[in-house]
Structures are given as structure tokens and as C-alpha cells.
Amino acid sequence: MLPVLRSLAAACLALAGACSSPPAEVVPAAGPSEVRPQTPVISPSAEDTVVVAVRRLPASLDPFTELDPWGQRVVDDLLFEGLVRRQGDSAPWIEMALADRCEVDHDPAGRGVVCHLREGAQFHDGSAVTREDALLSVNQWLGSRGQGLRQRHGLDGLRAAVPADGPPSGPKDSSGRWLRLVFEHDDPLVLEKIAAIKIVPRGRVAQPDQPIGSGPFRFVAGDDVHLMLERTSKAPGLAGRIVLRAIDDGAAALTALRRAEVHVLAEVAPIHVPKELAKPAMAARFAAYLVSPARFDLLLFNLREGPQSGPRMRAALDLAAPRxxxxxxxxxxxxxxxxxxxxxxxxxxxxxxxxxxxxDAEAGLGPLLARPAATADASGRAAADAILNELGWIHERGLRRRQGVMLRLPLTWDASPGLATGVARALRGAWKLLGVQAPSVTASWPYVQANLLRGGKFSVALARLASGTDVDLYPWFHSRGAHNLTGVADQTLDAAIDTYRAALTRIDRDRAKQAIATRLGELRPAIVLHAPLAVTLLARTLTGVQFVDDLPRLDRLGFAPGRTDDAWIHEP
Structure with missing residues (x-):
């Protein structure tokens, strides 16, 4: 797979590291006999269980490591809590979780967030949540070990976590429940960002195979195929048990859904779209959604120097990309x-x-059914050829030259097998037809990131930005961003990013996102080679369906009263 731009806000920055390697093997979780006695929980019946079919189980549930999308959903929705939780459609975009009060302190001598831990909060093992637990957990994000996490979640400025003796502008408090997160700079979205920092009990940090948090569900058991979690207290109308079931065969997953053995099919295999969705009774039993997770395979351009630093050259390379x-x-x-x-x-x-x-045209599948025209790539190359000629780069005997200089644009990537190799081969082949030489510059991704991209020593680079729906792009595309790898510096783009960070309502935030997208599309510091599309199916008997980062939020799922899940298998 391609490297992942690990942070572009909740993003994995393969420019921060390590998503260039193949997915990690799933380590079998602790079985039922290994689970230690914990606080009493309900014992849900089968009728109280929501089963989610996924292609593979999360590689990890450790909140201090890089998580794949389903691992993030389980960690955020079920197992763990932070001081606050991302929530709502207006600023400050959070609700209280393990803290019952948080205040932003703008004191230049100690910028940060001061929080008070709520009384009575407990972990799944029955131990009380203490300030020491919170400080230990935040400290996992500090130093070199936590660098990737800080970049991924836009918390680069986090510098320390220390005890506090009360709110910034209030009386002293000796209860021992106040703490301060210290930041290097003010950040208008700091409360939203610290929701990513989960709190775990002391002594459990190094035991991700038996995760213990304080979320609404506790880990029960898992194996190579199932991951089971149970609610810690009764919640009428909501599922008492969530089970993730790995089914990597698309036909088997659809069969399980029709038999009511699973209630959510996270990703319908493309081969079954749209034929299987159009079969009788599907509309009566299931709701379907077209989703496009915020995962973008990109070409990054160095805007500082070289032929690609010119906007017309980037336009030509964009047109020539063999999409x-x-x-x-x-x-x-x-x-x-x-x-x-x-x-x-x-x-x-x-x-x-x-x-x-x-x-079909009215169904809403739109771009998933829009197969690229066979002539589209050739038309793009013809348009790119016209721009290059206009710029004085003449195509002679298979090479593009201007004033005796050959057009040579080294392609930087990490040489990982599979998808990255296929993308690089397609790009280099398409540019070669134009007479553009694109030799590969390859090394391990940490070296590429630290020594080439961050130093501006590249022409074009392959990367993947895997982020969330709401992501602060300031670090990556603002002229003063800490990870502005392309060197883009544009007042209009800066203003749009600043407007996003200052937005008070969902409408304002979405308008700012549109403005950012428009300006990035005009400047082309990065072009999108591929953004995935998928179909998610859910049983109509489910209630509380709400999407977060294009996946169903798990803790809100339940069943309609009096539901029936009559199995139905369409005969061929």
C-alpha cells in the first residue's frame, strides 16, 4: 500500500511514518478464559447483539498506536474515553467525558488546557480514574515515541502534562483532580483535538491484548474471526453487545447479511454492485449508503524549485495522470x-x-458506476502535451527538452510492493509517453520523510493522506504549518484554513472546507490520484444509525422494538 500522510489532521502521515508497510498481522485477542473478572455487566441475549461484518478485524486496539479505521471506531465509541469527546455541530465541537470541566488557558507563560476529572469515574476493572492515570496516559503522547500520534491528530504543539491546583481564573483546589496539558502555541481547535488522547489505568499501558478503558463497552473476548464487546450498564433501546466478524469473501458476507447473521456490512464487494443490490426484497430489509472515506492517494509537488514548481507544469502533470x-x-x-x-x-x-x-441513474450510485472512458487518458495526455509545448518543452525522439535541458522529474516513493508499485509504474509510463523522464527515488519511508520531503529535496512524491471527515489542514497546507512539505504559501488558502479553524457552526465549517478544496484545486500542491468509494448496507431494524468518518458509530446502535429479522436468501 502507499505510504500514509500521517496527520494531515486525524491523518496517518506516511509522511510521518509507517503505513507504507503491509497491514500488520492481527494478533489473536485474549479468549474468554483469559479475561480477568471485571465490573458486573449485563449478559445480552442474541436479540440484543449487533454484528458488524468487516473484511478484517482491527490490527490493534491499543490507543497509543496507529489504528486502522475500525480499530479507531472501537477505541473511540466503545472501549476508551478521553478527557473530552468529539461531538456536536457547533464550537467547541466536544462534550465532556472523563473531565467535567475543561478551560483553555491562553497565558503565554503556559498555554494549554486545564481540566477537572469528574468524580466517580471508573475503569472496566473497577479501579477509580485518577489524575495519575490521566497524566501517565497523556505522557504516552510525548517524546519521540508519541511523535507519530501527535502528528496524526494535529497535536504537534503538546509539550507536557502536569498537575494543576485549580482552574486558570478560579480558587485553588487541593482535591488532586486538576491537570494541565501544556502547548507550545495557541490552537483554536485544541479541545477537539485532545479528544484523541484516551485515558487508561496505570499498569495497563503495555497490555493491548486485554484493553481496559472506561468506555460504555468492555472487551470480552476475541479470536481470528470475532471481536466481542459488552455494554457495562443497561441502556434501553441500545445494543448490549457489539460483535465484529471478519468475512473476507464478498459473497459470504452478503449471504450472512441476508440470513440476519450480521446487521451491518461495512463494505460490499465491488463485484456485487449494483447487481446484488437490485435483487428483490433488498429495499425492504436493508438501507444502503454510498461512502467515500477520507483517504486520498496523492502526488505531492515541491513548489520551491524545479520545473514542477510552476503552476502550468503542475496542470500538465495533473492532466497526464492516467486515472x-x-x-x-x-x-x-x-x-x-x-x-x-x-x-x-x-x-x-x-x-x-x-x-x-x-x-440506475436515479439510485445515487453515481461515480461508482461511472467507468472511465477508454479515451480519457489519451485525451488528458493530448491536453498536457499542448501545455508543455506552450511552455517551450519540445518533444523530440522520445524526450522533452527546452534549451537543451531534458525534462526530468524524479518520483520519490518507498518502493513498497503491490499498490504503490502499480501506481508508480502507471505514472512513469504515462509521463514517458509525453517524453517526461521520471526515475524512481526510493528508500525506506522514514528516510524519505525525514531527509527528502521535510528538507524539500524532492520533485514529486507518492503519498496517502488518510484522515477523518473533520480535519485541520493547517499543519500541512498553511504557509506556517509545521508539516508544510510542499512549501505552498498562498494568502487565499491561508485565509480559508484560518476560517475553518475559527468556524462556530457546521454550516460555517463546511463552507470553509469547500473554500479550502477550491483553492487547493487551483494551486495543485497535491493532486488526488484516487479516492475510494464503497457501499455500506445496514439492516432496517437497526436504530441510532449515525456515521462518523464514513463508518457507523457503534455505541448508538440498537434495534427497533418488536423487530423481526426474517432470513432471506435470494434464489439464483
Whole structure:
């Protein structure tokens, strides 16, 4: 897989490290006999259990490591709490969790957040949540070990976690429940960002195979196929048990869904779209959504020097990118057409009735059915050729030259096998047809990031930005951003990013995101080679369906009263 831009706000920055390697093996979780006695929990019946079918189980549930999307959902929704929780459609975009009060302190001598831990909070093992637990947990994010986490969640400025003796502007408090998170600079989104820091009990930091947090669910058991979690206290109308079930065969996953053995199918195999969705009774039993997670495979351009630093050259290289070949031969399916790595696509309902009636164009599958035209790549190359000629780069005997200088744009990547190799080969082949030489510059991703990208010693680079729906792009595309690898510096873009950070409502935030996307599309510091599309199916008997980062929020799921899940298997 491609490296991952680990932070571009909740993003994995393969420019921060390590998503270039193949997915980690899933280490079997502790079985039921290994689980230690914990606080009493309900024993949900099968009727109280929501089963989610995923292609593979989360590689880790350790909140102090890089998490894949489903691992993040389990950690955020079920197992762990932070001082605050991301929530709401208005500033400050959070609600209290393990803290019952948090205040931002703008004192230049100690910028940060001061929080008070709520009384009575307990971990799943029955121990009380203390300030020492919170300080120990925050300290996992400090130093070199936590560098990737800080970058991923936009917390680069976090410098320390220390005890406090009360609120910034209030009386002293000797209860021992106040703490301060110290930051180097003010950040208007700091409360939202610290929600990523989960609190664990002392002594449990190094035991991710039996995760203990304070969330609404506790870990029960797991194996190579299942991950089971149970609610710690009764919640009428909500599921008492959540089970993640790994089914890597698309046909088997659909069969399990129709038999009511699973209630959420996270990703319908592309081969079954739209034929299987259009079968009789699907519309009556299931709701479908077209989702596009914020994961963008990119080309990054160095805007500081070199031929690619000119906007017309970047436009030519963008046009010449073989997106048709990438979609059909490398990725195997179309992606969402985007001009910038900004998530503007919310999960959208699919009209299964329209599909069943053959009205595919009205169903809402849109770009997933829009196969690239066979001539699209050739047309793009022709347009790119015209721009290069206009710029004085003449194509002669297979090479593009200007004033005797050959057009040579080294492609920096980490040489990881599989997808990255396919993307690099397609790009270099398409540019070669234009007479553009693109020799590979390869090394381990940590070396590429630290010695080439951060030093501005590259022309173009392959990377993946894996982020969340709401992500602060300041570190990556603001002229003063700490990780502005491309060197982009534009007042209009800076203003749009600043407006996003200052937004008080969802409407204002979304308008700012659109402005950021528009300006990034005009400047092209990075171009999107592929943004994935997928179909999610959910049983209509489920209640509380709410998407977070294009995955269903797990702790809100439940079943409608009096539901029936009659198994139905469509005969071929």
C-alpha cells in the first residue's frame, strides 16, 4: 500500500511514518478464559447483539498506536474515553467525558488546557480514574515515541502534562483532580483535538491484548474471526453487545447479511454492485449508503524549485495522470473524482427501489458506476502535451527538452510492493509517453520523510493522506504549518484554513472546507490520484444509525422494538 500522510489532521502521515508497510498481522485477542473478572455487566441475549461484518478485524486496539479505521471506531465509541469527546455541530465541537470541566488557558507563560476529572469515574476493572492515570496516559503522547500520534491528530504543539491546583481564573483546589496539558502555541481547535488522547489505568499501558478503558463497552473476548464487546450498564433501546466478524469473501458476507447473521456490512464487494443490490426484497430489509472515506492517494509537488514548481507544469502533470488506467487496472474500480484532498462527500443514501426497478441513474450510485472512458487518458495526455509545448518543452525522439535541458522529474516513493508499485509504474509510463523522464527515488519511508520531503529535496512524491471527515489542514497546507512539505504559501488558502479553524457552526465549517478544496484545486500542491468509494448496507431494524468518518458509530446502535429479522436468501 502507499505510504500514509500521517496527520494531515486525524491523518496517518506516511509522511510521518509507517503505513507504507503491509497491514500488520492481527494478533489473536485474549479468549474468554483469559479475561480477568471485571465490573458486573449485563449478559445480552442474541436479540440484543449487533454484528458488524468487516473484511478484517482491527490490527490493534491499543490507543497509543496507529489504528486502522475500525480499530479507531472501537477505541473511540466503545472501549476508551478521553478527557473530552468529539461531538456536536457547533464550537467547541466536544462534550465532556472523563473531565467535567475543561478551560483553555491562553497565558503565554503556559498555554494549554486545564481540566477537572469528574468524580466517580471508573475503569472496566473497577479501579477509580485518577489524575495519575490521566497524566501517565497523556505522557504516552510525548517524546519521540508519541511523535507519530501527535502528528496524526494535529497535536504537534503538546509539550507536557502536569498537575494543576485549580482552574486558570478560579480558587485553588487541593482535591488532586486538576491537570494541565501544556502547548507550545495557541490552537483554536485544541479541545477537539485532545479528544484523541484516551485515558487508561496505570499498569495497563503495555497490555493491548486485554484493553481496559472506561468506555460504555468492555472487551470480552476475541479470536481470528470475532471481536466481542459488552455494554457495562443497561441502556434501553441500545445494543448490549457489539460483535465484529471478519468475512473476507464478498459473497459470504452478503449471504450472512441476508440470513440476519450480521446487521451491518461495512463494505460490499465491488463485484456485487449494483447487481446484488437490485435483487428483490433488498429495499425492504436493508438501507444502503454510498461512502467515500477520507483517504486520498496523492502526488505531492515541491513548489520551491524545479520545473514542477510552476503552476502550468503542475496542470500538465495533473492532466497526464492516467486515472483511467489506475482505476481499471490498479485499483480495480472507479474512485471519487476530486481536485483536492478534502472530504466533502458525506455518506449518501442509495435508492434500492430505483435499482430494483432498473433506474440506475436515479439510485445515487453515481461515480461508482461511472467507468472511465477508454479515451480519457489519451485525451488528458493530448491536453498536457499542448501545455508543455506552450511552455517551450519540445518533444523530440522520445524526450522533452527546452534549451537543451531534458525534462526530468524524479518520483520519490518507498518502493513498497503491490499498490504503490502499480501506481508508480502507471505514472512513469504515462509521463514517458509525453517524453517526461521520471526515475524512481526510493528508500525506506522514514528516510524519505525525514531527509527528502521535510528538507524539500524532492520533485514529486507518492503519498496517502488518510484522515477523518473533520480535519485541520493547517499543519500541512498553511504557509506556517509545521508539516508544510510542499512549501505552498498562498494568502487565499491561508485565509480559508484560518476560517475553518475559527468556524462556530457546521454550516460555517463546511463552507470553509469547500473554500479550502477550491483553492487547493487551483494551486495543485497535491493532486488526488484516487479516492475510494464503497457501499455500506445496514439492516432496517437497526436504530441510532449515525456515521462518523464514513463508518457507523457503534455505541448508538440498537434495534427497533418488536423487530423481526426474517432470513432471506435470494434464489439464483
Amino acid at each position: 483511467g488506467e489506475l482505476a481499471l487496472q490498479v485499483y480495480g474500480l472507479p474512485g471519487l473524482p476530486l481536485t483536492a484532498p478534502v472530504d466533502l462527500h458525506a455518506p449518501a443514501p442509495i435508492d434500492l427501489v430505483a435499482l430494483a426497478e432498473g433506474r
